Amino acid sequence: MAKQDLLINEQIRLNEVQVISDSGEKLGVMSSREAIELAVGKDLDLVLVSPNGNPPVCKIMNYGKYKFEQAKREKEAKKKQKSLEVKEIRVTPNTEDHDFNFKVKNVRKFLESGSKVKVTVRFRGRELNYVKLGEAILNRFTEELSDIATPEKKPLLEGKNMFIIFSLNK
Helix, strand or coil: CCCCCCCEHHHCCCCEEEEECCCCCEEEEEEHHHHHHHHHHCCCEEEEEECCCCCCEEEEECHHHHHHHHHHHHHHHHHHCCCCCEEEEEECCCCCHHHHHHHHHHHHHHHHCCCEEEEEEECCHHHHHHHHHHHHHHHHHHHHCCCCEEECCCCEEECCEEEEEEEECC
16 A cells, blocks of 8 residues: 555654543543553554644554554445546458448447547558548548547547547537
């Protein structure tokens, strides 16, 4: 994990700390040695929760349980997070109608599932002399998908590939 762990028990090397009990009540300011003994007496840990306070604040708690609950919350948050995926469909400048329609159907399916779609026209050999054909194919994709998606930019030629990225209409 990228987040720094809290200091517990013997790692706390402060003279005085404000102590909060496991039930949440303030026990006042005491030496860190006394606070650790108090926590160990309850079979719990002393955790430094606010090192910047004056005096620093420590809480008596079950640190293992706290870490477990925190990991569980992070996992839940990650589950609810929607990561944006970019799917890619590849075609050639002389793709036939049936193949084209099949690819359009797949692009629709990907867009409806919430992904962005990158349609790439791959030029091989002398096909690079016919860039207009590739552009025509991408324009045809734009027309076919105009009811559901919009292109993010105009068709772009990079090396031997020309591509366009579609996202779902809002």
